[in-house]
Amino acid sequence: MRLRRKRRLLRCLRRRRDLKAVDDNTANIKPNDILLMSVVRNEKIRLPYFLEYYRKLGINHFLFVDNDSDDGTREYLSSQPDVSLWWTDASYKRSTFGLDWSNYLLRRHAHKHWVLTVDPDEFFIYPFCDTRPISALTDWLDDTGVRSFGTMLIDMYPEGVIEDAPYHEGQNPFEIAPWFDAGNYMITRNPTYGNLWIQGGARARAFFQDKPSKAPALNKIPLVKWHRRYAYVSSTHALLPRGLNQVYEEQGGEKTSGALLHAKLIDTLGDKAREELRRQQHYGASGEYKAYASQLDDKPVFWNKWSEKYINWRQLEILGLMSKGNWA
């Protein structure tokens, strides 16, 4: 495992040459600042709300990698005062799906900071997020000696056909896609890294009925008190050293955990799927996007009478999709 971690770190050091700093404001990062790390490609339409949401939670500084966007993402991000931006046109796939880039930037800039690593369509929810800023959570985690915080990705979807509710820039995506599946998740333990492997939800139900083992993983560990020796090994599903993956209790209790609301299943998905299919740059030979593209032509509707409409974190906690643990 140590070797594997070292290899990850070496890889990220090698790939650092891919990155060109466009706008480096990292000198403004103060010692206790909470950071956010994200790799984006053609996400201009999503970014304004994304930044607004996370600024409100209390993120102090954003680290972005722009993978050769051509929709104005780069210009938009470099005009933001609390954003540091790097640009690359190197292969997403060859950088282990962006992981090498973010591992490098985390190592370089996030050492001894709490840092949230999310995609631009993921929105972090934690207990009391409506009344306490994210620093309340990280202070409490520091106090209790916890270094990493686990979440589950929850696919959100609209009531009808995806294309029927268009998303416009700056909008809260959950205004048009507030629905989710509450109780069809499947969990196993991954012995290699000691993390949980969660599958299920709307995508598994609609796209992966015949091959459930291929359904996307929903377990994520996005919030970590970073140390330069750490490395993500497979998206944010798992990291090394392995102890960081122990975000779950095995003796019957509940640790504190959150959720990532996933705004993927909105009307930008169709274009995205077709583009990604063309680029062939995603995990598992873009198998996931293959499934989407072929099934999206049939205009699937995810909604059914058992879908839950998102209200707030307390609802998720009652449904058992996250937990306050002993944070009260």
Add this chain to the structure above:
Amino acid sequence: MNSLGVVMLVHTALDRVEQVARHWTASGCPVVIHVDRKVGDPDYSDFVAACADDPLILFSERHVCEWGGWGIVAASQSAAALMLERFEDVRHVYLSSGACLPLRPIADLIDYLADRPRVDFIESATTRDVSWTIGGLDLERFTLRFPFSWRKQRKLFDFHVRLQRTLGLRRTIPDGLVPHMGSQWWCLTRQTLSAILQDPKRKEYDRYFRHVWIPDESYFQTLARLYSTHIESRSLTLSKFDYQGRPHMFYDDHLQLLRRSDCFVARKVWHRAERLYQAFLTDQDSALTPAEPNPGKIDRVFSKAVERRVYGRDGLYMQSRFPRAANERSLTAFPYSVFQGFTELFEDFEPWLANATGARVHGHLFHPERAQFAGNETMINGALSDCAALRDYNPSAFLSNVIWNTRGERQCFQFGPSDTQKINEFLARDQNAQIAIISGAWAVPLFRSNLNFADIRCEAARLQQIESKQLRLLDAARAKARIHIWTMADFVESPIEPLQTILEDMGAPQPTHLTEPPTMIDLSGFGKFLQNLKNQGMHPYLMGDFPVNDVFGAQAKSFKKPYLVQ
């Protein structure tokens, strides 16, 4: 000048400390602040300079404070001594921390203490009577030595404790002391406090307590017992601890809870809880009637949090709760029933059961083609799909989801040897499962089928093999489920009694009177059918002994008449 003096032990968030200290002095209470020596110099001197304009704020000699170490006691001693020496009017000294926040007007507290001039408020219990000890040490805190830090050198700490235990090393407790423990946040009278600080044997006591584990929870608690004339064994500071002995934090959203608690001081308050500091540090109206502190509601909130962290919700599997099977109280959220062989034997078993119990009765949830949800639904609560591939990908997740999603409503489902069998292990281990099996009943559909006899024979052999394997599994000593198994012959002979047992187990509305049993299938010829199987070289044994001449058949027919059981 005032009769209440406040000692504050602080190490961080100094801006908040200043704010709170000025709140105390505004009501005339002198404050002595002890700043941890680990606080670096520019911070410390800036802080002292900021407080310099207030004559009621003093700073005491600094010590290094480690959790569970002697430093905290030394800090309290020197700060308290300074307080007694410099402010002669002070009658009560209140020990607080930098994260303490006064909840009620200071005048309320002053009046409260003035009404009780001789009372020492210090939580102090003998080691036998406390349940909050960390690390499983109670009396041994006083009889062993603890040179290593519990937080930073845990392995050395544990090893050293074990070593002393095996070698039988014991320290003697100084004469006249009876070890007591309690919350470190006290409020003592000048008389008691000065008696402790000026005790001729103080050097000896200090030397002893220096090597006691967590002396800040026992030094004053023990010595106060020597001198106090009236100990009220509780802390005036509201402080809740989690399961690891760490104090809970208070945030903005606790405002109403804290208001209603009527406690004088709360700890710990998050240093950026803007609304709390604003609400409690501005002038409030004094309570009209002097209220006693009443932290009951807060207690409940925090003890629920501890319970959730230690036990969690039964039958829930999620990103932060995934119990190892051996550590689980029950594998599912709610009791449920599994029936095997009943639909084969009774024509209308499912509607009858739903009617008799009010439960939701599913068909074969583990049918190879699809999960047969009640009402022929393709999906149930929680958007759980009937797709067989998804279900068989992780059968135990499927079943625990069914039970979790419908918690509060009793679920029943049919099972049999022609279903997917991977779930059996899980069923056997789950104490919420109530399993009722009529063994061999799978032969009835074959008996009534229109298949060629050779095919029937093959199928019968297959099903019998599967069921006997299942029965062996359920029979294992480690099975935790509630299991009833009848052979078909026994069951057919007197079906009422077992049915009654099942209904009682399920807590049906009228368990004592089974008025209308389900209709049994006509079994005439079944004995002959079994004999034919035997003649073909197959040995059907799971259904028990059926006579060839249909004695049972005649009886079975008679069940069609309505009857009553008294």
